[in-house]
Structures are given as structure tokens and as C-alpha cells.
Amino acid sequence: MSGGARPTYLAFDIGGTKVASGFVTLPASAGETPVVTGRCAIPTEAARGGDDLKGRIVALAVRQLESAAAEGMTIAGIGIAAAGVPDSETGVIVSATDILPGWKGQRIYDAFAEVTDLPVRMIGDVGAHGLGEASYGAGRGKGVVLSIGVGTGIGGAIVVDGELFAGAHGVAGHAGHVPSALGRGFLCSCGTYEGHIEPVASGTGLKDLYNRRREEMCTGSAAAAAEIDGDVPELVQSGADMASRAAAGEPLACAVLADSARALGECIGGMGNLVDPDVIVVSGSVVKAGPIWWDALRAGFEESALALVKPTPLVEGELGGDAPLIGAAAAVDRYVQSR
Numbered sequence: 001m002s003g004g005a006r007p008t009y010l011a012f013d014i015g016g017t018k019v020a021s022g023f024v025t026l027p028a029s030a031g032e033t034p035v036v037t038g039r040c041a042i043p044t045e046a047a048r049g050g051d052d053l054k055g056r057i058v059a060l061a062v063r064q065l066e067s068a069a070a071e072g073m074t075i076a077g078i079g080i081a082a083a084g085v086p087d088s089e090t091g092v093i094v095s096a097t098d099i100l101p102g103w104k105g106q107r108i109y110d111a112f113a114e115v116t117d118l119p120v121r122m123i124g125d126v127g128a129h130g131l132g133e134a135s136y137g138a139g140r141g142k143g144v145v146l147s148i149g150v151g152t153g154i155g156g157a158i159v160v161d162g163e164l165f166a167g168a169h170g171v172a173g174h175a176g177h178v179p180s181a182l183g184r185g186f187l188c189s190c191g192t193y194e195g196h197i198e199p200v201a202s203g204t205g206l207k208d209l210y211n212r213r214r215e216e217m218c219t220g221s222a223a224a225a226a227e228i229d230g231d232v233p234e235l236v237q238s239g240a241d242m243a244s245r246a247a248a249g250e251p252l253a254c255a256v257l258a259d260s261a262r263a264l265g266e267c268i269g270g271m272g273n274l275v276d277p278d279v280i281v282v283s284g285s286v287v288k289a290g291p292i293w294w295d296a297l298r299a300g301f302e303e304s305a306l307a308l309v310k311p312t313p314l315v316e317g318e319l320g321g322d323a324p325l326i327g328a329a330a331a332v333d334r335y336v337q338s339r
């Protein structure tokens with residue numbers, strides 16, 4: 001790194017299946033893209049428990065810092081994007097789902113302090129994704145950014161002037177758990193059957209909505225049968241499977257994809273009315289579902305957005321899988337600058 005360059009941070013993205021790490025060099029201006037190097041990952045192996053996971057993350061940090069030192073890199077701090085609900089002040093995981101048994105209660109800052117004196121900052125992984133896109137991706141230069149991630153689940157983040165809006169309990173931005181009539185009768189990851197958007201609009205939700213409609217065709221539901229001509233298709237195994245059938249023109253898949261995206265768009269319109277963002281960034285695996293999905297999403301959004309909110313740009317994220325690492329680096333950078 002040359003003299004005037006911005007600092008390099010060691011970043012982690014702790015998820016349910018893997019822990020990704022890399023060195024993130026932030027650019028001198030927000031118009032440039034951060035550079036991520038030294039990418040590596042270890043499997044989360046959640047069943048081994050929270051203590052074991054924490055120990056392996058710290059061991060990975062030690063290896064990464066050693067390799068940085070060997071290459072003459074100076075690391076200015078450590079940023080962590082963590083699954084669950086972390087407390088950024090104390091470094092404690094205050095809540096986590098059954099996907100990560102024993103993760104709740106882990107004291108992450110204390111564990112890092114045993115191996116390094118570097119400043120460490122931890123935020124939630126969905127928030128990190130939003131902060132990354134807001135700071136250096138599709139939302140850069142904008143004051144208020146609403147970020148929506150549509151993948152295995154649905155999450156979101158509200159970023160105001162480069163700062164995550166966390167809410168009173170660190171729960172702000174849980175975009176998957178807003179009401180939608182389409183979700184009624186589908187079990188949401190939060191435990192309700194009352195009708196949240198996540199269980200019918202996430203990747204998993206697309207699969208479940210399709211297979212439910214298909215079942216209704218098989219049992220001769222007149223309403224469903226009326227929409228579809230011809231033979232009953234096979235079950236789908238994933239949201240991606242569903243999207244590729246829609247791309248191939250299968251009528252049931254096209255109808256389900258459009259209904260799901262429209263309902264999600266209506267929810268995002270409602271969130272837009274509440275937050276009044278400068279831009280809405282949508283990312284995650286489902287945004288690759290194609291024009292049927294995007295057209296229906298925009299139609300649903302325009303239907304529920306207020307007149308002043310309707311023109312708000314609804315754009316695809318730009319940072320891809322690096323967004324949480326970049327957001328984690330942005331969080332520790334802000335922390336270091338403020339000290």
C-alpha cells in the first residue's frame with residue numbers, strides 16, 4: 001500500500017454454512033470500489049456449538065493476521081458481520097436462531113482481545129450487507145438507503161448518512177417479517193402462520209409457494225386449475241429451480257414468480273412510505289430470477305408507494321457476495337475514525 005491510501009481491514013462474514021474472511025482496502029472516495037484480497041472461508045459446522053465456532057474464527061483471524069504481516073500489509077482493525085443479533089457496543093451475541101446452537105451469549109470482543117490489540121467492531125450480517133451497499137455499492141452517495149436482501153430468507157437494513165439505524169432492540173430492518181396476505185398459512189421463520197412475506201418471497205418461499213399451488217392443482221382446486229392448462233408439473237426443489245422453469249415459460253412457474261414478486265413489491269412500497277429512502281437496493285440470489293420477477297416487483301411497488309415515493313430508484317445491489325465483508329470493514333472504519 002502506498003502512503004496516501006486508505007486503510008486495510010481484516011473482515012469476517014459469519015453465516016450459517018460458512019465463515020468468510022478477507023482483507024478489505026477501502027478507497028479514498030466512495031465513488032471507487034473497495035478492494036478485497038486474501039479471501040478464504042471455513043465451514044461453520046454449527047453443530048459443534050458456539051464456543052467451538054468462536055474459537056475457530058479467532059484461530060482464522062490469527063492465521064490471516066500472520067499472512068498479512070508476512071506480506072508487509074498493515075491492518076488497521078477487524079470488522080465482523082455476524083449472524084444473529086450482535087451488540088456492537090459490548091461484542092456479545094444477544095440473540096441467535098437454532099441454526100447456530102450456542103451462538104447466543106458468545107463474547108466475541110473478549111475472544112479477539114486475547115489474540116490482538118486491534119480495534120474490533122461487529123454488526124449483524126444483514127446490516128453489514130446494507131452498510132456495504134450504502135457506503136460503496138448501489139447506494140453510495142445517497143443519504144437514506146433502504147437495503148433489502150432476498151435470498152434463503154429476507155432481510156433488510158436502513159442506513160442513514162452512513163450509519164446503520166438499529167432500532168431500540170437491534171431489530172430494525174427485518175423486512176421479511178412484514179404482513180402480506182399471500183403468506184397466510186405459510187410458516188414464517190419467526191414462527192407465525194398469520195401471513196409474513198418471507199415464507200412466500202424468499203428463495204425457499206418461491207419453492208414452497210410453487211409446490212403448494214401445484215398441490216392445489218392436483219387436488220382439483222377450481223381456482224388454481226382455471227389458471228393452468230395442461231399436465232401437472234413436477235415438484236420444484238429450490239427457488240432457483242422454480243426461476244429457471246419460469247424462464248423456460250412454464251405457466252405455473254411464471255404465475256407463481258410474478259405473484260410472489262408483486263407481493264414483495266407491495267411490501268417494499270409500504271416500507272418506502274415509512275422510511276422515504278433516497279434509493280432502495282435489492283440484492284440476494286432471488287434478484288437473478290429475471291425480468292418476470294423484476295417487472296412484477298416494480299408493479300407491486302408502484303401500486304403501494306405514495307406519489308412522492310413512487311419515483312424512488314429500485315435498483316439491484318452491486319457488491320454481490322462481498323457486500324457483508326465490505327460493510328463490516330466500513331463499520332470498523334467508522335468506529336476507528338470516531339475514536
Ligand SMILES: [Zn+2]
Nearest residue numbers: 177188190196
Ligand atoms: Zn415472520
